[in-house]
Amino acid sequence: MAHGAEESGWKNRDVIDILGFTKNELLDLFEETDKFVEQGSDFGEPLRHKIVATAFFEPSTRTRLSFSSAALRLGAKVIDLSAEVSSLMKGESFADTIRMLEAYSDLIVVRHPSEGAALFASEISSKPVVNGGDGSQHHPTQAMLDLYTVNKLKGGVDGLTYALVGDIKYARTATSFLYALTKFNPRRVYAVCPEALRPRAEVLKRLEGLGLRVELGLELEDIIGELDVVYATRIQKERFPDQSEYEKVKGSYRLARTVMEKAKRECIILHPLPRVEELPYELDSTPHAAYFKQAAWGVPLRMALLKLILGG
Amino acid sequence: MDSHTGNETMIVQRIANGTVIDHIPSGKALAVLKLLGDPHIKGFRVALVMNVSSKKMGKKDIVKVEGVELSDEQVQRLALVAPQATLNFVRSYQVVAKRNVSPPSVVVGLLKCVNPTCITGKQREPVYSTFLLSSQAPLTYVCRYCGRELGEYEISSQVQ
Known part of the structure; x- marks a missing residue:
């Protein structure tokens, strides 16, 4: 592989958090993704004898469907566990469900509201487990996609100035993106958010230990002119212990058009979607909007990931 | 044993056989005693010395227990309450062995994660809490599953 990572290191690998990957492995993943982006169609069904299971214990649109689409495009079959109609309704444990999926498939994509669920699943299953989001902790494939988008549109990840805006406490995508940035050398990283939604203390401590300093307490208007990447997030209503x-x-922290008008023309806006009020439709037609490309590249990136883990 | 408390000397009777737990952080002697079980039920003799001067720690507590040798699990718990403690094993009034405790790098099934949405808190799931040592001073462990930290106070209150 071009960046020095060993292809054999991907075979049957669990994907639990982004910190488990090296910079070179991520760059190799991006290179594989580029091939699928350029290829467009007719991928030759390299996974035609494989079955991918999707087990989402929380709602999902993009992650579940892009994994399904990626698997189908590579010729794999997809089986989907619907939590609402399965034995989970009869009280079956998560552990027993994973054991069943281990027997029925070659790879399990799992999303669960409890932090650590994907790691636990990987301890139970001999088949690779891919974390599609565990509570407010990790969403590694989203972080891979976010980095891929930056790399593709900005020609690299290093040396750029980033601002994460909105909910940096409960949004696992924001936490995972911060962890992902520790693999590279960003110029500056800001977290623009209300005090109640700042990154959790243990996350900040871990980032600091990994050499990433996150600057807090600034308003978007004060820094917009120096930003290369704005990473907007939805306020995670479902994770607030107290709805008040x-x-x-x-x-x-709505990204107002009047604020974005002060940004560099090349500044891109990323958003893991879905959006609510934080990202107005009027920004969709501006050169800053990169979030639909980001969402679309979710399929080729997950194709590359599945091929590296299950292929060969 | 002579324990110095300022200018005065406190005389504590020696034990014939048992364990002296020295270098307990000041104020933690009662917590250490709880780890050993209730002396009223178990019938062993105990001496507690609290807030004595220590070159190493400034102030320290000491617990002497007659006729008791700590199990491995008790030593592990002790390390979580008093990470700098020293165990002196006494036979026929002589210290025959010494052992420094140290906080284990991994603690399985003993501590509980305080994050209400951690997978280890789920009922009916066969998952054991697993904590990784993050710092010896102050003593801090991190949940392997969710990354939440447990500080000295939480650790101490959980192991008693």
Whole structure:
């Protein structure tokens, strides 16, 4: 592989968090993704004898469907566990469900509201487990996609100035993106958010230990002119222990067009989607909007990931 | 044993056989005693010395227990309450062995994660809490599953 990572290191690998990957492995993944982006169609069904299981214990649109689409495009079959109609409704444990999926498939994509669920699943299953999001902790494939988008549109990840805007406490995509940046050398990283939605203390401590300093307490208007990447997030209503706290901060940190007009023309906006109020439709037609490309590249990136893990 | 408390000397009777737990952080002697079980039920003799001067620690507590040798699990728990403690094993009034405790690098099934949405807190899931040592001073462990930290106070209150 071009960046020195060993291809054999991907075979049957669990994908639990982004920190488990080296910079070279990520660059190799991006290179594989580029091939699928350029190829467009007719991928030759390299996974035609494989079965991918999707087990989402929380709602999902993009992650579940892009994994399904990626698997189908590579010729794999997809089986989907629907939590609402499965034995989970009869009280089956998560562990027993994973054991069943291990027997029925070659790879399990799992999303669960509990932090650590994907790691636990990987301890149970001999088949590779890919974390599609565990509570407010990790979403590694989203972080891979976010980095890929930056790399593709900006010609690299290093040396850029980033601002994460909105909910950096509960949004696992934001936490994973920060962890992902530790693999590279960003110029500056800001977290623009209300005090109640700042990164969790243990996350900041871990980032600091990994050499990434996150600057807090600034308003977007004060820094917009120096930003290369704005990473917007939805306020995670479903993760607030106290809904009155959500009411206090909802609607804050909306990316107003008047603010984005002060940004560099090349500044891109990423958003893991879905959006609510934080990302107005009027930005969709600006050169800053990169979030639909980001979402679309979710399929080729996950194709590359599945091929590296299951292929060969 | 002579324990110095300022200018005065406190005389504590020697034990014939048992364990002296020295270098307990000041104020933690009662917590250490709880790890050993209730002396009323178990019938062993105990001497507690608290807030004595220590060159190493400034102030320290000491617990002497007659006729008791700590199990491995008790030593592990002790290391979580008093990470700098020293164990002196006494036979016929003589210290026959010494052992420094040290916090284990991994603690399985003993501590509980304080994150209410951690997978280890789920009922009916066969998952053991697993904590990794993050710092010896102050003593800090991190949940392997969710990354949440446990500090000295939480650790101490959980192991008693």
